[in-house]
Amino acid sequence: MVRPPAASGVTPWTSWAQSIVNGAVGDYLHARQNGLGITMALYHHDRPLPLHPQAILEAYPHPTTRLCVLVHGLGCNEGIWTYRDPARPTEATSYGAALQADPGYTPLFVRYNSGLAIAENGRQLAALLAALVEAYPLPVTEIILIGHSMGGLVIRCACHYAAQHQAPWVGQVRRVFYLGSPHDGAPLALLSHIAAEVLVAVPNPITKLIGDIFNLRSQGIKDLRGAPLVDAHGHPDAEAPAPQQVAPWLMTARHYLIVGALGDDPQHLATILLGDGLVLAPRMPTTPPDGVGPDPIVRERIACFPRTDHLRLARDPAVCQQIRRWCADEEGVPDGG
Amino acid sequence: MEAETLRQLRGAAELATDAVGAAVGAIAEAHLAIVGQVYAPFGLLGPLAAPVRGIEHIQTAITRGVYQSILGVNALVACAVAALGGEARCSD
Numbered sequence: 268m269v270r271p272p273a274a275s276g277v278t279p280w281t282s283w284a285q286s287i288v289n290g291a292v293g294d295y296l297h298a299r300q301n302g303l304g305i306t307m308a309l310y311h312h313d314r315p316l317p318l319h320p321q322a323i324l325e326a327y328p329h330p331t332t333r334l335c336v337l338v339h340g341l342g343c344n345e346g347i348w349t350y351r352d353p354a355r356p357t358e359a360t361s362y363g364a365a366l367q368a369d370p371g372y373t374p375l376f377v378r379y380n381s382g383l384a385i386a387e388n389g390r391q392l393a394a395l396l397a398a399l400v401e402a403y404p405l406p407v408t409e410i411i412l413i414g415h416s417m418g419g420l421v422i423r424c425a426c427h428y429a430a431q432h433q434a435p436w437v438g439q440v441r442r443v444f445y446l447g448s449p450h451d452g453a454p455l456a457l458l459s460h461i462a463a464e465v466l467v468a469v470p471n472p473i474t475k476l477i478g479d480i481f482n483l484r485s486q487g488i489k490d491l492r493g494a495p496l497v498d499a500h501g502h503p504d505a506e507a508p509a510p511q512q513v514a515p516w517l518m519t520a521r522h523y524l525i526v527g528a529l530g531d532d533p534q535h536l537a538t539i540l541l542g543d544g545l546v547l548a549p550r551m552p553t554t555p556p557d558g559v560g561p562d563p564i565v566r567e568r569i570a571c572f573p574r575t576d577h578l579r580l581a582r583d584p585a586v587c588q589q590i591r592r593w594c595a596d597e598e599g600v601p602d603g604g
Numbered sequence: 605m606e607a608e609t610l611r612q613l614r615g616a617a618e619l620a621t622d623a624v625g626a627a628v629g630a631i632a633e634a635h636l637a638i639v640g641q642v643y644a645p646f647g648l649l650g651p652l653a654a655p656v657r658g659i660e661h662i663q664t665a666i667t668r669g670v671y672q673s674i675l676g677v678n679a680l681v682a683c684a685v686a687a688l689g690g691e692a693r694c695s696d
Contacts, residue, residue: 472637476634
């Protein structure tokens with residue numbers, strides 16, 4: 268049996284430190300061309316995977332025509348997906364490894380600079396997936412996308428830009444799974460924005476200093492205070508900022524929301540107020556996309572997991588089971604239906 | 605050592621010197637603003653205004669000097685880091 272690449276290694280602490288710094292001030296690192304800035308790529312065994320057929324075959328000796336692309340959230344890297352296999356406690360596994368074993372998706376893990384604007388990361392992801400499909404040694408027949416937290420918003424933006432430019436890969440996307448993604452914004456991000464504004468506005472040198480430090484947080488963090496925004500008309504003009512709109516849902520794919528709850532009862536007031544600790548459960552139904560047709564989110568494709576905090580959503584055997592069940596239940600579904 | 609690791613180490617050192625520079629600049633600004641607030645009421649007391657202003661200038665000069673010296677050392681460290689990496693970044 269092929270050892271799942273996702274389960275084979277533990278991401279070293281230095282990579283974690285780099286990812287956390289990228290989440291905090293990644294836009295600054297990018298602007299300064301600092302060596303700590305992460306360039307978006309698919310990662311395999313803590314190294315970027317070159318996008319040419321031979322390198323892909325070396326990393327994945329038994330590739331399949333169905334791909335599963337996993338995108339982490341703010342300040343994380345692909346190590347967030349790794350957890351201890353409940354069936355074999357001495358071994359690590361991941362959603363990617365489980366989906367590789369059954370039903371046979373080839374898992375690919377994205378690492379990126381999560382401090383950049385979400386829309387910018389969406390653009391880069393769209394380009395990365397286009398390059399992947401072109402370099403992949405087999406014809407790609409199906410893609411599923413799994414995004415944790417901010418990763419889900421990056422996927423939404425990527426699908427928008429790919430659809431806008433009629434990229435071939437977007438037609439292969441069948442399902443998109445959003446794990447704790449703040450589609451309507453994260454209250455903590457909004458709160459930090461308000462706190463920074465108030466601190467800067469107070470006429471006191473100390474509060475202004477604290478507010479200025481607060482405002483150093485990355486554009487990626489700032490973007491989390493509301494729904495993900497994309498440029499309405501393709502790439503922005505260098506001279507004038509392009510008008511923005513809420514990132515529309517990809518209408519040709521099925522969208523699944525997985526949300527966590529700190530308490531036992533998803534209807535409990537504490538759960539409603541705190542959600543999974545960082546992100547609240549989506550409204551039912553979620554915010555309709557602006558002018559792009561009916562809301563593609565249906566109740567049957569929303570699952571809430573009690574006693575599951577935000578980070579655990581990316582590494583929970585029950586969540587993994589739910590994803591596999593959804594994949595199996597709707598096997599062979601050709602479109603967004 | 606791998607080139608990528610070296611690049612990251614240099615990046616970490618650059619980020620550290622950037623952070624020190626920005627923090628010292630912001631703290632100096634806040635410090636001087638507070639000093640200005642303390643001396644401001646004395647400016648309203650006619651006979652005291654001129655000598656107090658003199659003392660304020662001296663204190664401000666010393667304060668600025670201390671912060672500038674920290675920034676100077678920090679800039680030297682940044683230059684050394686850039687030189688180790690074979691880059692000219694001292695003019696930033």
